[in-house]
Amino acid sequence: KQRDALLMLLKSVKNHPTADWLYDNLRKEFPKISLATVYRNLNLLVDNGDIIRLDCNGDAEHYDGNPRNHYHFICRNCSAIIDVSISTDESLNELVTEKNTLKIEDHALFFHGLCEKCI
Numbered sequence: 001k002q003r004d005a006l007l008m009l010l011k012s013v014k015n016h017p018t019a020d021w022l023y024d025n026l027r028k029e030f031p032k033i034s035l036a037t038v039y040r041n042l043n044l045l046v047d048n049g050d051i052i053r054l055d056c057n058g059d060a061e062h063y064d065g066n067p068r069n070h071y072h073f074i075c076r077n078c079s080a081i082i083d084v085s086i087s088t089d090e091s092l093n094e095l096v097t098e099k100n101t102l103k104i105e106d107h108a109l110f111f112h113g114l115c116e117k118c119i
Contacts, residue, residue, distance in 0.1 A: 002030055003041045010051055011065035016072075016081040018060045056081065056110070069106065075115035084111060
């Protein structure tokens with residue numbers, strides 16, 4: 001029940017929240033939920049491919065309710081994480097494989113700069 005509520009909350013927002021933000025918001029419905037339970041369920045949802053974990057340059061991990069491969073933009077001023085509405089380029093996987101001795105399974109791409117609010 002808590003996992004379903006966590007997944008529903010994550011899919012309902014576009015702000016790529018942290019575990020702490022999710023915990024604070026889930027406590028409204030589940031006052032006795034622990035932060036450890038939130039992390040355990042987030043890890044399970046990531047492992048199942050239901051959500052993705054975003055590691056944003058040493059900042060706290062953020063989570064995305066859209067598990068499909070897509071790109072992100074990070075504002076260097078306000079730290080907003082925004083979905084970029086362009087198609088992913090799967091040929092990058094092949095290009096990197098051709099130039100290196102690696103087996104590429106997927107890739108993540110972050111653009112950096114100033115968001116619309118910070119320009």
